[in-house]
Amino acid sequence: MLRIVHVWRRELGASFGSPVALVSILVFVALQAALLYWIGYPVGPVPLPALWEGGQATLSVTFTWQPLLLAFLVPALSMGAWAEERRAGTEELLFTYPLRTFEVVVGKWLSTWTLVIAMLVLGTLPLAWTVGGLGDLDWGAVTAGLVGACGLAAAYCALALCCSALSSEQLVAFLVGALVLGVLWALRLLVPVLPAELAERLNTLCPASHVLDSAARGVLDLRDAVYFASLVVVGLVLNTVLVERRRWA
Amino acid sequence: MARILTKRWARWNGWLTALLLVVVAVQVNRLAGRFLALRQDISQDQLYAISPATRAILGRLDDQLTLDAYITDRVELGSLALLQGRVRSQLAELAGLGGDLVRVSEVDPSVSSSALNTANSFGMRPYQYGQSSGTRVSAAVAYMGLVLRYRGREEVLPQLNPWTLEAEFAGAVRRLLSDRRRVIGWLGDPLADDPKASAMFGGFSIAQARLGVRYEVQALDAARLAAGSPIPDRIEAIVVARPRELQLRAAFALDQFVQRGGRLLICIDQVLMGWGGQSLHGSSNREPERTGLERLLATWGAPVLPVHVWDVELAGAVQRVVSVPGAGGGRLVPLVDPACPRYGPGQGDGQWPPTAAMGQLQLYWAQPIGEAQALPAGVKRTDVLHTSARTWPTEGLLDQAVSTPDMLDSLSMSFGHRADRKRAWPLAAVLEGRFPTPFTRGAPAPFDATLGESGGPVKVTDEPVLDAAADSAVIVIGDSDWLRDPAQYKELIPGIEPDHGRFLDDIVDWLLRDDELIAVRAKKPRSRPLHDFEGQAYDEEGVGGPQDVADSRGEAEARSALRAKAKRTAGLRRLRAMLVPPGVVMFGLVLVSLFAAAWGRRKS
Numbered sequence: 044m045l046r047i048v049h050v051w052r053r054e055l056g057a058s059f060g061s062p063v064a065l066v067s068i069l070v071f072v073a074l075q076a077a078l079l080y081w082i083g084y085p086v087g088p089v090p091l092p093a094l095w096e097g098g099q100a101t102l103s104v105t106f107t108w109q110p111l112l113l114a115f116l117v118p119a120l121s122m123g124a125w126a127e128e129r130r131a132g133t134e135e136l137l138f139t140y141p142l143r144t145f146e147v148v149v150g151k152w153l154s155t156w157t158l159v160i161a162m163l164v165l166g167t168l169p170l171a172w173t174v175g176g177l178g179d180l181d182w183g184a185v186t187a188g189l190v191g192a193c194g195l196a197a198a199y200c201a202l203a204l205c206c207s208a209l210s211s212e213q214l215v216a217f218l219v220g221a222l223v224l225g226v227l228w229a230l231r232l233l234v235p236v237l238p239a240e241l242a243e244r245l246n247t248l249c250p251a252s253h254v255l256d257s258a259a260r261g262v263l264d265l266r267d268a269v270y271f272a273s274l275v276v277v278g279l280v281l282n283t284v285l286v287e288r289r290r291w292a
Numbered sequence: 293m294a295r296i297l298t299k300r301w302a303r304w305n306g307w308l309t310a311l312l313l314v315v316v317a318v319q320v321n322r323l324a325g326r327f328l329a330l331r332q333d334i335s336q337d338q339l340y341a342i343s344p345a346t347r348a349i350l351g352r353l354d355d356q357l358t359l360d361a362y363i364t365d366r367v368e369l370g371s372l373a374l375l376q377g378r379v380r381s382q383l384a385e386l387a388g389l390g391g392d393l394v395r396v397s398e399v400d401p402s403v404s405s406s407a408l409n410t411a412n413s414f415g416m417r418p419y420q421y422g423q424s425s426g427t428r429v430s431a432a433v434a435y436m437g438l439v440l441r442y443r444g445r446e447e448v449l450p451q452l453n454p455w456t457l458e459a460e461f462a463g464a465v466r467r468l469l470s471d472r473r474r475v476i477g478w479l480g481d482p483l484a485d486d487p488k489a490s491a492m493f494g495g496f497s498i499a500q501a502r503l504g505v506r507y508e509v510q511a512l513d514a515a516r517l518a519a520g521s522p523i524p525d526r527i528e529a530i531v532v533a534r535p536r537e538l539q540l541r542a543a544f545a546l547d548q549f550v551q552r553g554g555r556l557l558i559c560i561d562q563v564l565m566g567w568g569g570q571s572l573h574g575s576s577n578r579e580p581e582r583t584g585l586e587r588l589l590a591t592w593g594a595p596v597l598p599v600h601v602w603d604v605e606l607a608g609a610v611q612r613v614v615s616v617p618g619a620g621g622g623r624l625v626p627l628v629d630p631a632c633p634r635y636g637p638g639q640g641d642g643q644w645p646p647t648a649a650m651g652q653l654q655l656y657w658a659q660p661i662g663e664a665q666a667l668p669a670g671v672k673r674t675d676v677l678h679t680s681a682r683t684w685p686t687e688g689l690l691d692q693a694v695s696t697p698d699m700l701d702s703l704s705m706s707f708g709h710r711a712d713r714k715r716a717w718p719l720a721a722v723l724e725g726r727f728p729t730p731f732t733r734g735a736p737a738p739f740d741a742t743l744g745e746s747g748g749p750v751k752v753t754d755e756p757v758l759d760a761a762a763d764s765a766v767i768v769i770g771d772s773d774w775l776r777d778p779a780q781y782k783e784l785i786p787g788i789e790p791d792h793g794r795f796l797d798d799i800v801d802w803l804l805r806d807d808e809l810i811a812v813r814a815k816k817p818r819s820r821p822l823h824d825f826e827g828q829a830y831d832e833e834g835v836g837g838p839q840d841v842a843d844s845r846g847e848a849e850a851r852s853a854l855r856a857k858a859k860r861t862a863g864l865r866r867l868r869a870m871l872v873p874p875g876v877v878m879f880g881l882v883l884v885s886l887f888a889a890a891w892g893r894r895k896s
Contacts, residue, residue, distance in 0.1 A: 072874050246370075
């Protein structure tokens with residue numbers, strides 16, 4: 044356990060020292076504000092108006108956009124986790140340390156997840172503070188939305204790290220990760236036009252559904268927690284297998 | 293060799309482990325979906341939590357409640373399948389509250405003709421959708437209804453949807469638990485004797501049918517009441533929709549009904565608005581039509597004034613047909629009509645349950661309720677719906693609907709110069725207590741239609757007259773068009789809207805003291821309006837909004853300049869409020885990063 048913490052702290056320090064993390068957080072904060080104040084959520088059967096257009100103190104636009112924004116920002120934050128190690132040749136050095144592969148994987152996942160949580164908090168709480176000052180904001184719904192976003196981020200980080208482990212190029216890792224998470228997000232758009240059985244299965248598979256149908260509406264559901272936890276476990280084990288495969292190559 | 297075998301084995305072992313884990317994860321999620329249905333709604337609105345009222349209703353079950361859900365299993369449309377999933381999940385949750393006393397079974401009407409016939413015999417209304425097979429699209433149906441059975445009685449919910457399921461289910465269970473079906477009286481203006489009016493304007497059949505789902509609705513005949521027929525005792529509340537020329541004896545019948553503890557909802561409309569011409573009822577010199585309840589309402593403390601309101605702030609967005617010269621037709625023009633105020637959630641009295649739970653409410657040519665010269669001692673009046681403070685009374689009743697912007701400006705200028713008459717007017721009042729009777733000289737004699745009105749002193753009988761005999765409640769609303777059916781000219785009055793139906797349900801439930809059902813039905817997002825920067829700036833500059841009325845052209849120009857300045861001020865304040873917090877965060881992040889970089893360089 045202590046070894047995981049060491050990896051976590053090391054990776055977190057390296058992330059905050061990198062300009063990618065800072066730029067990603069700044070882009071996220073600016074994008075969320077612009078989407079909430081001026082654009083709204085024009086996609087889907089029930090479009091949400093922008094804040095002033097709707098005239099209601101609510102962050103539903105913010106939480107509805109987060110699954111799509113995270114689908115691109117999480118791969119950006121995690122693309123260097125394994126790819127850069129391979130490119131720089133430090134991966135072999137890492138495996139000489141008295142660390143098990145799984146411990147390194149979990150440590151890297153924890154550091155990426157921490158970074159994304161910091162990004163979510165820095166991007167959402169100021170907006171909540173602003174909107175709360177302008178009207179009667181439902182803080183319970185905000186809390187549930189943030190918790191759901193953190194759960195989604197955990198699953199996204201696990202999957203994005205797998206994509207990073209597939210390549211030695213950061214750009215390739217980002218593109219593959221964004222493609223995988225983007226396709227998972229887009230499953231929800233196909234649901235209305237698919238046959239019933241397939242629609243139900245895809246809706247259950249889509250991570251965004253587990254946030255938008257519950258946490259984004261102020262509901263914390265244990266089934267969503269189980270879903271995200273299982274995605275994280277599968278992602279971490281897959282990541283370990285991918286790294287171990289190179290080790291045994 | 294052993295090393296190669298170990299490597300290969302380790303590689304395959306890893307992939308097999310991952311594959312097995314995926315299978316296990318899928319199964320865990322399926323089991324969690326079935327057995328771990330634990331959720332907590334932590335929002336303030338509690339829209340997705342079962343309300344305490346529903347729990348209380350289900351807690352009163354003391355015998356088996358059977359739920360037969362008629363749900364088509366194989367649905368080809370994905371979105372409908374998801375809807376079914378939510379309905380099933382909600383039904384399971386509601387049934388779980390009843391414990392062993394609630395038994396749910398599912399019937400698929402599509403598997404056999406007998407099941408289909410049974411569903412149709414219950415009046416189930418299936419969802420319809422298009423189903424494609426190759427190049428052909430055919431119509432398909434999906435049933436989603438519920439039959440509830442309890443102690444030999446049954447209630448049917450013909451079409452379920454997740455947003456109203458809880459309210460409908462709780463209402464149905466409540467009706468099953470009560471011993472009898474409550475009776476509502478309906479005294480409305482049928483327009484049957486006026487073919488022109490009945491062709492143009494709808495009656496109140498939709499409102500009556502809506503109430504008929506939950507109550508027994510008994511139509512009352514104004515002529516029979518005037519002839520001396522009493523109001524049956526089993527009627528607990530009466531809706532009086534657009535009373536017209538009621539005879540004194542009919543008004544007496546309503547008065548004595550209230551004296552016995554009966555409750556009234558009275559919706560007044562002294563004009564049926566004409567389409568581009570004179571009003572259909574009410575004379576051309578703007579004499580208001582008699583309702584027949586003037587004396588009653590004046591005595592009780594809620595006289596309805598024979599004027600319309602001109603509310604420039606709550607003016608409703610309507611569409612009117614404007615004739616095109618020479619084109620032989622008309623076109624729809626959007627207008628904001630100050631005579632038709634529109635209310636949103638939270639704009640009614642927050643303490644009175646029906647207005648607290650109100651959605652959108654559009655009134656048409658509303659008449660204000662005046663102050664009583666002296667409110668009766670035992671009666672409490674609460675005004676639950678007001679116009680804005682920028683409202684003028686019209687000079688008598690309007691006899692024509694506003695149909696052009698020029699007409700709007702002209703009418704605004706004609707009323708607006710009377711600054712002393714600008715104020716907020718009540719449009720709905722709730723009276724509670726023991727009501728005095730205006731018939732202190734005795735009960736008026738029954739009206740003889742063959743003799744007609746004699747014009748002389750009113751004949752009285754010696755039958756006993758109740759006076760302040762029992763506690764009651766009367767609601768007076770200065771408009772009845774909000775209840776009207778859509779008719780030929782939908783552009784003039786679109787007719788009863790969904791929120792109007794719920795408002796009517798809540799009012800009747802309140803009259804019948806059914807606060808439980810109001811609490812269940814009131815589950816909608818609370819209005820959370822943002823700070824009105826523009827309104828604040830307008831107030832600081834001492835001007836009104838875009839509909840503000842000026843006395844002269846010079847003043848209008850000055851006011852326009854002040855309004856523009858106020859808009860700029862409001863815009864700047866809004867920008868500051870929006871950008872400061874994220875700006876502070878971004879600035880702080882940059883500072884921290886620079887500091888961290890400098891610290892790192894210093895350390896190295």
